[in-house]
Amino acid sequence: MSRQVFLYDPPERFVAGTVGLPGRRTFFLQASAGARVTSVALEKTQVAALAERMDELLDEVVRRSGGNAPVPAVVPTEIHDTAPLEAPVDEEFRVGTMALAWDGEEERMIVEAQALVELDADSDEDLAEAEERLLQDEENGPPMLRVRLTGVQARAFAKRALDVVNAGRPPCPLCSLPLDPEGHVCPRQNGYRRGA
Secondary structure, eight states, X not given: OOOOEXXXXXOSEEEEXXXXXXXXXXXXXXXXXXXXXXXXXXXXXXXHHHHHHHHHHHHHHHHHTTTOSSOOSSXXXXXXXXXXXXXXXXXXXXXXXXEEEEETTTTXXXXXXXXXXXXXXXXXXXXXXXXXXXXXXXXXXXXXXXXXXXXXXXXXXXXXXXXXXXXXXXXXXXXXXXXXXXXXXXXXXXXXXXXX
């Protein structure tokens, strides 16, 4: 079976968002163009890492170009996207690996999110070989979302993604662990339940 690639070059919209209440949220990347919408699920830490790395890469592009790259230092307010994910949110796959690159000729950020794959191997060496074969198999690999973004779109994605990650549960003022609406067992309170 050939690899399924969800390609958006460029998307009309590419955002990170969530479904559910803080503490029980499911994180998604969602790309859309016209009537076509693709949503892939991933972990909160993956969203944070993608956004942080994207910002770092954009800063490096600006630095290397001497400020001539079409990448804004901050997101222009008129394109800041705060709208929710497009419903219904149908998960195409759960993300396992991600890749990020800058295409200098086209001046585009390339984001690839590949489906999580379970590999069977008897040893670490067998596992490494299986992973390498999988990554090199462009035709028969796992499903992938590939998005090509302008510098402005990439900066806007990174800003929103970090906002989404930081919009979770507030931290406990004593131990900094997340507070659930019903409170939590605070280690700094010697195990006593602390309310929100």
